[in-house]
Amino acid sequence: MLLPIAVAIYLDNPGPLFYCQTRCGYRGQSFRIWKFRSMIVNADQLKHTVVNQAKGHIFKNDRDPRITKVGRFLRRTSLDELPQFWNVLKGEMSLVGTRPPTPDEVKKYNNRHWKRLDVKPGITGEWQANGRSSVTNFEDIVNLDLRYMEQWSIAYDLGLILKTILVVVKRKGAC
Incomplete structure (x- = not known):
């Protein structure tokens, strides 16, 4: 799958194949998360030009103009997440x-929010299986993570993996 995705990303918007970003994992330790690039090359520098539709310590915009055509497809199908298996192999993330x-989000955390860092982050979880991009309130995401x-x-993990697969196949809640 790597080769067709790489060609599609390059033809749509030449530049790096992967996007790397610092995230906080278990106990707040920082690590570099990997994804297939789904936005234009200078997207981080243009973030201030996009309206945040989310409430709280997250950033969401369902019509983000920085997302490329191929990027929209990769996000809808969750193919942009495939490189995170490298993070799982390195022990930084879990399935x-x-x-x-x-780190910008974590700087604003209160004690309740910090509890969600008591486990390794996952490629999927409650948020991805039960809302994906439709959950735009940070406190709702925290509630899902704490649940x-x-x-x-x-068995619960296996159920969430199956539910995530169904959500992705049905393209439910993806931007």
């Missing part, structure tokens, strides 16, 4: 867990 926040932590079991 299932909480959403990995950025995941309270209900954790291997």
Whole structure:
């Protein structure tokens, strides 16, 4: 899958194949998360030009003009997340867990928010399986993450993986 995705990204918007960003993982330790690039090359420098539609310590815009045509497809199908398996292999992430926040988000955390960093972040989790891009309130994401932590079991993780696959196949809640 790497070669067709690489060619599509390059033809749509020449530049790096991967996007790397610092995120906070277990106990707030920083790590570099990897994704296929789904935005234009200078997207981070243009973030201030896009309206944040989310509430709280996250950034969301369902019509973000920085997302490329191929990037929109990659996000809808969650193919942009495939490189995160490297993070799993390195032990920085898990298949299932909480959403990995950025350091800017963590700077604004209160004690309740910090609890979500008591487990490794995951490629999927409650937020991805039960809302994806439709959950735009940070406190709702925290509630989903804390619920995941309270209900954790291997069977629960397997259920979330299956639910995520169904959500992705149905293209439900993706931007």
